[in-house]
Amino acid sequence: MSKKFYGNLLLFLTAFIWGTSFVAQVLGGQSSIGPFTFNFSRNMVAGFFLLIIVIPFLSNRDKKANNGVAPDKGDQKTLLLGGISCGLALFFAMTFQQIGIMESTAGKAGFITALYIVIVPLLGVFIGKRVTLKMWACVVIAAIGMYLLSFKSGFDIGKGDILLLICAVLFSVHILVIDHFSPKVDGVKMSCIQFFVAGFFSLVLALVRENVVFANILESAIPILYVGILSSGIGYTLQIVAQKDTDPTVASLILSLESVFAAISGAIYLHERMTPRELIGCAIMMAAIVYAQVPEKKKLGKLN
Numbered sequence: 001m002s003k004k005f006y007g008n009l010l011l012f013l014t015a016f017i018w019g020t021s022f023v024a025q026v027l028g029g030q031s032s033i034g035p036f037t038f039n040f041s042r043n044m045v046a047g048f049f050l051l052i053i054v055i056p057f058l059s060n061r062d063k064k065a066n067n068g069v070a071p072d073k074g075d076q077k078t079l080l081l082g083g084i085s086c087g088l089a090l091f092f093a094m095t096f097q098q099i100g101i102m103e104s105t106a107g108k109a110g111f112i113t114a115l116y117i118v119i120v121p122l123l124g125v126f127i128g129k130r131v132t133l134k135m136w137a138c139v140v141i142a143a144i145g146m147y148l149l150s151f152k153s154g155f156d157i158g159k160g161d162i163l164l165l166i167c168a169v170l171f172s173v174h175i176l177v178i179d180h181f182s183p184k185v186d187g188v189k190m191s192c193i194q195f196f197v198a199g200f201f202s203l204v205l206a207l208v209r210e211n212v213v214f215a216n217i218l219e220s221a222i223p224i225l226y227v228g229i230l231s232s233g234i235g236y237t238l239q240i241v242a243q244k245d246t247d248p249t250v251a252s253l254i255l256s257l258e259s260v261f262a263a264i265s266g267a268i269y270l271h272e273r274m275t276p277r278e279l280i281g282c283a284i285m286m287a288a289i290v291y292a293q294v295p296e297k298k299k300l301g302k303l304n
Helices: 003-029 035-065 076-101 106-113 116-127 133-150 159-181 187-209 214-219 221-245 248-255 258-269 276-293
Strands: none
Touching: 003 035, 003 076, 003 106, 003 221, 003 248, 003 258, 035 076, 035 187, 035 214, 035 221, 076 106, 076 159, 076 187, 106 133, 106 159, 106 258, 106 276, 116 133, 116 159, 116 276, 133 276, 159 187, 187 221, 214 221, 258 276
């Protein structure tokens, strides 16, 4: 088995984990705990999973690869700043996603959230990056799909879908923040910090707006552990390991399959059913997501 095939297989597994985690979030939203309590719990589980298991494992691996010397991966101040910045962005994105998914479905949430692939290049305009004509075309295609998927009649859109769309924008900001800091610091350590930061702010709002009962958290242990350990902890780590051995464009295409897995798992476990109009909207949005990541062909010179 080649490294490239192995990496693609890990990315496929990551997409599956991320897609099915939407079901766990729906189940968490249907439980007796509020969205802030759920997000606090999942982030704490993810943070401690990375801190206790993943980081020591990766540190030992890096030391062995460097003859017992830990590699220098940036100063602690930048690491802390990056972790806090990513954590704040993640907190707002998760908040809108968890509240939105409570008023939507796992399948729709997967496709709407995946719009970050189209939104990220648009936000790049504000930091001086150019948006190609192809990307504008993807935005138009995605908007048509979004209309068919989320608008009921005329321009009447569900509240949950609006929150999920805001969530997609916030996850796009989160991606850009990661893109800024990740080359400068250890990515896994920064991720660990971001989970604790997001968990802290979720706890603050949970104590203010919700009735936090430990017994209720235990009742939702399965969905919390699933999104905490599998989606956040293992999913993030698999992505880091896998992308070292595969093409980034191919990696993005495989990871975007999370929206498909979200729809399939929602139908299987939650018995969600989409109308033909919604299915067409999903297909159009998926086309925009895939097209956005297909590299443009370089212009060929004249053949002699």
